[in-house]
Amino acid sequence: MRRRRTLTLRGTGALLAGLGCVIAANLLGAAILLYVGVLLLALTVLSILVVVLPRRSGTVARQISTDLLTVSETSRVTLRFSLRALRMPRGLWRDVLPDAVTGDAAGEYPSETGRLSYLLTGVRRGVWPVGPLVLRTVDPFGLAQREQEFGETRTVTVVPEVFTLAPLTVRVGAAGGTAQTSSSRLGQGSDNLSPRRYISGDSMRRIHWRATAHRGQLMVRQEEEESSPDALVVLDRSAARWSDTGTEVDLAFETAVSLCASAAVHLMQEGYGVDVIDSAGVLLGTLRGHEDDRDGLLVALALVSPRGDSRDLAALVGGTPPGPLVYITGEIDEEDAALLRPSGAAAPMLFATAPQRGAEAAATQLGWRFAVLGDDIAEAWEDVLPERQTMSTADRRGDADVQG
Structure with missing residues (x-):
């Protein structure tokens, strides 16, 4: 955190003016300039002593209205600040915020109740520190200032945004699309x-x-x-699929993570038991209808980043194919898509943020319901639903008939 200088702009001007008057008084022999210069210098020194010498200590209790802050969600932060000092200075307070959140975390101090509050909005997922509280006081003449930190930082977890998705129009499973899949996978029961x-x-x-x-x-x-239905969501975070943006945020990857969370929560709400893994087989979370499961998954997704390589999808699925299989990836070409075999999943859905030429045809040939993942996550989800896929096929046939 960048610290402010002890002298304000006005104080710097007063100091330079005082030195100038003293020098001019010696050169011109004008006693009045000497008096003015000494007065300005003494006033500047006195202002510095007024803000620096008093000993102050205080305690800060910070409370955030939500434990998990979703991207674009607003939460209220409440601080109770107790300052112990010889006098209560009139000044400004501000809470130090990271770039990943925004908020008008500043105001005038002291307040009558010692209670400070502001609204906090999540901008980028992750775990970020909030604080410390900084109190800035200025002397009555506005020549000197002091900034002092109080309290400790507190972390706020910003989780990916979860969108409302359209329901699956059919129940996928072994009974010809009329019954959900019976599962013998990890965590069922x-x-x-x-x-x-x-x-x-x-x-x-x-x-x-x-x-x-x-x-x-x-x-x-x-x-x-076991009669609980089963679904699998795979987030392909292998480094080869995503752009290396350095310190910049990869918006395509952020969209993929948000779809991963949205799809998992949506399938859970439809009655499926959901396993969420990455493309290397690392378990990110399981959803079995409990609120703690959902929060645990969102926290895990708040920390994921592109890394490593991916494993063969058949090895990830294992011996028992799931009902719905959602695979979310980034940049893939025709050869990559041809290697993604759905391994007998009843409803395989493939999303890619940057498919190359031929990738969609190769994936469709293997039985995937394919969609390009853009900014609108809900629309991409609707693109893989059976009726939308049927309409797209009919449109393509109609175009072929017209061309013929």
Whole structure:
């Protein structure tokens, strides 16, 4: 944080004017200039002593109305500031804010109640420090100033924005699109899970670590009876898919993260148990209908960034294909799309922020419902719904008939 100089612009002017008067008095022999110069210098020194010498201490209690702040969401920050000093200075307060949030975090001090508040708006996801509180006081003549920090910083977590998406018009699953998929994947249920030996092709996310340690061999979770539906959301954050912007924000990646959160929350609301992983197989969160699950996923997504490489999608899906499969990626070409096999998913949906020529055709040929992910996340989601896909196919056939 940049500190202000002790002398204000007016104080600097007074100091220079005083020195000028003293020098001119010696050169011109004018006693009146000497008196004026000494007066200005003495006044400047006195102003500095007035703001610097008093010892002040204080306590700050900072409260934010929401634990998790969504991008573009506004929250209220309330501070209770207790200052102990010989006198209560009239000055200005401000709370130090990072660039990732905005807010009018400044005002006049002291307030009558010692309660300070302002509105805070999330701009960029992440975990950011807020504070400390800075009190700026100025002497009565406006020649000198002092800035002093009080209290500690507090972190605020800005999570990706979650958009409302259109419902799936059909229930995808094994019964011809009329029943949801029965699942035997990680995390489905708690009382009816039994471990069995690991078989080649099982997802590594299903490993039962406690049973593995007990028996000395890899064991995986297997459900005896489970009717909860299952969905999988994959965020491809491999570095090759995204632009290296250095310190700049990659807006395409931010949109992809927001779609990842929106799709996962939406599928959970439709009754699916949702696993969210990245393209390397790292589990980012699971949604099983609990509010804590949602918050945990959003916090995890607040911290993700492009890195590493991606694994084969079939290895990520494992032996049991999900119902809805949402795969979100960045820049892909035709060859990349041809390697993304949906592995038997009942409703595979592929979103790409920067598809190259031939990528959509290659993905569609494998059975994906494909959409280009732009600024409008809700519209991109609607583009992969069955009726929109049917209309797009009919339009393409109509164009072909006209050209023929």
